[in-house]
Amino acid sequence: MHPALLGVFTIAIGVVGCVSYFYLSNVFLDKVLFPASGPKAGRNINMANQIRPWLFLFPAFFALTLYLAYPVFETLRLSLTDRLPGNRYEFVGLDNYRQMFAETKFWESMRNNMLWLLVVPAASTGFGLLAAQLTDRIKWGNIAKSLIFMPMAISLVGAAVIWKLVYDTRPIEQDQIGVLNALYIFFGGDAPITWLTLPFWNNFFLMAVLIWIQTGFAMVILSAALRGIPEETIEASIIDGAGPFQVFFKIKVPQIKNTIVVVWTTITIAVLKVFDIVFAMTNGQWETQVLANYMFDKLFRANDWGMGSASAMIIMLLVTPILVWNVRNARNEMR
Amino acid sequence: MDNIAGQKSTLTWAVHLSVLALVALWLFPTVGLFVSSFRTTDQIVTGGWWKSLFPSEQNLTIRADSPENQIEVGGLFVIEGELFDADQEFEVLVWGVSSRAIDAYVPGETGELSKGGTVTVSTEGHYRLENTEPFKGSRGQRIFATAVTPPEFTFNNYKTVLFTGATSESMGSAFLNTLTVTIPATIIPILVAAFAAYALAWMDFPGRALLIAIVVGLLVVPLQLALIPLLKLHLAIGIGKGYLGVWMAHTGFGLPLAIYLLRNYMVGLPKDIIENARVDGATDFQIFVKLILPLSFPALASFAIFQFLWTWNDLLVAKVFLIDATGQTTVMTNRIVEMLGTRGGNWEILATAAFVSISVPLIVFFALQKYLVRGLLAGSVK
Known part of the structure; x- marks a missing residue:
């Protein structure tokens, strides 16, 4: 059929x-x-x-x-088991974990995941807050918002293609078709750089993709929170002589602190699960491996279910604090 | 509100300009891909897409016809021809016959050849080499031309990618596959979740709080954990890899958000209506179908959009539960990843394929943004 x-x-x-x-x-x-x-x-x-x-x-x-x-x-x-031929499983205790901890690729994934966890939620929330605050004050703010929000609808794979074009590298004698190299050459760089193979820094070029996507999400939520701030608190502070920056940082931000935390944790979870971007752009080469892609690698390329499961458990372990925190919050609200 | 804040107009300008910059920065990458999908291979490799919106100048090196094809006209040996193909709308600005002086002549002028003879090139690219003696050698004379091309866009990439391209790269079939995955995976969880959400919102029973806590907990469980056990399960019960498996997986993974969103919305519905209906003798089933479902339409729409975007854009679940060795059931995201591997440099194909895949979510996004925002707000701020 x-x-x-x-x-x-x-x-x-x-x-x-x-x-x-x-x-x-x-x-x-x-x-x-x-x-x-x-x-x-x-x-x-x-x-x-x-x-x-x-x-x-x-x-x-x-x-x-x-x-x-x-x-x-x-x-x-x-x-905790190894798969044997003929659909049998053997209990091996912590062997899979031991084996995994001995791999440099695993520690590379851990380091990169930590980098992602530090940078992406912070940058997305920061940009989102900036965009929310700025667009709230202008007439065409809603159009601006919906354009910044748009990447949210684009698949991570689509975003990977979009950004690969931005990072594209051509031989030096040709015109650069990637905007980053074109700018680099324009501002006096000698030779085009293959951005995605630049160890350590390439992680940040991958992160840019997720930040680009998540900023819109942060902006939408934070913008609603900003609108919920009672007008009187702002008026009072202005009468007391606060400048626009003081109003923003000392009056508005403290009042939406809880929302910022929610946005931050939501993006953190998205970061922990990030797979498509790395898979499509570098597949973990050039020191860009992350846990989710490491796990996929173990699962389908090495066909090692034991170690694949072990790395999945590490992701679960990293999510657990947020899970517990979310459940506690939900229970508090219901009382 | 602007004025109570007592702002100076310079600050307002700064706000306008920074928003403009931010929007431009956020839009630029997508526009780049969009424009590239309408360019030919040659255009893409010769210059950045941002130049394609203006007439472009190109330096070309073209060989004239070889001396074998010379003709003799009244004692004069002539080689004639066109520098460009008939469909190329190039316009010659300057030209030359030596790599050291590629801008020696303007169109219409006559140039001297180092080995004897003369050459003229017209604006349209027509050239004529003349000599009193026969041209020697086997290779044609090199002509260097700086030409202007008008901005030119083509739909050919879309035709290739959707219809005429190789079957292993056809986005047409992948588009249908994605659609086949997406629609049932969006509709089925809504129904299942709506009933559960109603029970969690409006029915009293022991353990309700615990169940809600479980749903909230499952909301963040990474689906990476589910891959191996479920693949094992699907293989064991004979579903294997296929549409049924991927529908079930998407349904399972979408349920926590569906129940959470719908329950939060249903709890906020006015209590009086439901109590009144109960007093009038309506059963829970009737209340649910006749009152709750219609009233919850905004929440249902929000979740439907989320689930649609998520299943349409998904790569991981499809790779694990759907795509088998034959590759018949590949979805668009997977096809694009394959192309990134095999045709990393062919931007016209890649850009077009990517745009085919993101066009539908973009349409849904712009058409139904209201519900999407509402859902986001209900889902995260409580």
């Missing part, structure tokens, strides 16, 4: 299946299992109402358990 047809078919089955599951299970509950009539009608209605939430929740939580919760534990288990 043609895949597109299969797709239509799946949508139909999915939608009809979902609706009929919910409808029929409700009917079954109300009419067959606990009918709201007869001698025990009252008790039956109560029973039905206690069970109904679980009917509503079941498909979603079944999928969540199978596709997100179970894998966390399974990955943990796999990271």
Whole structure:
């Protein structure tokens, strides 16, 4: 069957299946299992109402358990085992981790990931805050915002292509078609530079891509927060003689501190998972490896599930503080 | 509001200019790719795309026809021809016959050849070599010309990439594959999540707070962890790599955000309506279908856009769960990555392929930005 047809078919089955599951299970509950009539009608209605939430929740939580919760534990288990021929697994304790810690490529990924974690959230939040503050004051601010926000819709792979053109290098005797080298030559550079193979600094050229994408996100959220600041606090500070920079840094920023933290952590998570950019632009060569790509490498090129799982667990470990913090915040809000 | 802040007009100007600079900086890379996708191979390698918007000057070295093709006209030996192809709209500014003096003559002038004879070149690129003796040698005379080309754009790249190119590089089939992945992977999680979100928002049962906490926790679980166990599971239960697997994976990965967004929205719906409906004897199922779903449309739209953008732009999930050894089911992002490897220098193909893939998200983005922003705000600021 043609895949597109299969797709239509799946949508139909999915939608009809979902609706009929919910409808029929409700009917079954109300009419067959606990009918709201007869001698025990009252008790039956109560029973039905206690069970109904679980009917509503079941498909979603079944999928969540199978596709997100179970894998966390399974990955943990796999990271402690080696795959043997014939679909057998052998428990090897921490061997995979030991092996991984002995690899220079792993420590390179860790160093790069730390660099990404330091630079990308800071730069995106900074630019986002700047853009939010500046665009809030001008008439065409909304157009400017939507243009800065636009990269958000572009795939990381598309962004990688876009930026590869920016970093393109041609032999010295030809015209440069990458804007960075064209500028470099224009301002007196001697020879074009292959930016993406420049050890250490190439990491920053890759980071630029993610910063370019995430700034729009930061801007949208922070701009909403800036608008939520009570006008009186700003007016009061101006009457007290604060300049525009003082108003911004001493009055506005402290009031949106929580939002800044939320934006920062959200971008941090995006950074920890960054894969496509590195995969498409350098594939971890020239000392640009990051954990997510290292993991993919172990998984599909080296075909080593044990070490792949071990590196995935490292990513999980780095995410865990944010996870705990998020859950605690959510619980506090519900009280 | 500008005036209560008591700003000086110079500061306002500075704000306008910095926003302009910021927007230009953010737009420049994308525009570069967009413009490049309408240029020919020759144009791309001869100069940066920013020059393509203006007429460009090029220094060309062209060989005239070889002496074998000379003709004798009334005692004069003549070699005649065109410097440019008929479809090239070049205009000669200056020309020369020696690499040391490439700007020796203007069009219409007659130049002396070092080995004897004369040559003239017209503005349109017509040349005529004349000599009283036969031209010798086997190679044609070199002519150096500085020519101007008008800005020129072509749709040929799109034609090649979408329809006529090699099958292994066709974006047409990859486009359909991406669409096939995206639509079910967007619709199915919405339905499943909406019911769960309603239960978490408006039904009372023990353990509700715990379940919400679980959803919030799962929101940030990196999907890298899910790759191996799920691939193992899919292989074990016989789904293998294919559309079914990728639909299920996307559904699973999209659910936490879907439930979280929808629940947050549904909690904010007015309580009176729902209580009234209950008092009037509506069942939960009726309340959900007739009241909650229509009222939650903005949240549903927000999530649908997120999920659409995310599945359309995804590379990792497709690579792990969909694309098998035959490569029949490759999606656009994967095809572009392959092209980056095999045709790293062919910018006209790369740029066009990338633009085909990002055009749909861009349209969705600009058309439905309102919902996207609303969803972002609901999703992160609470």
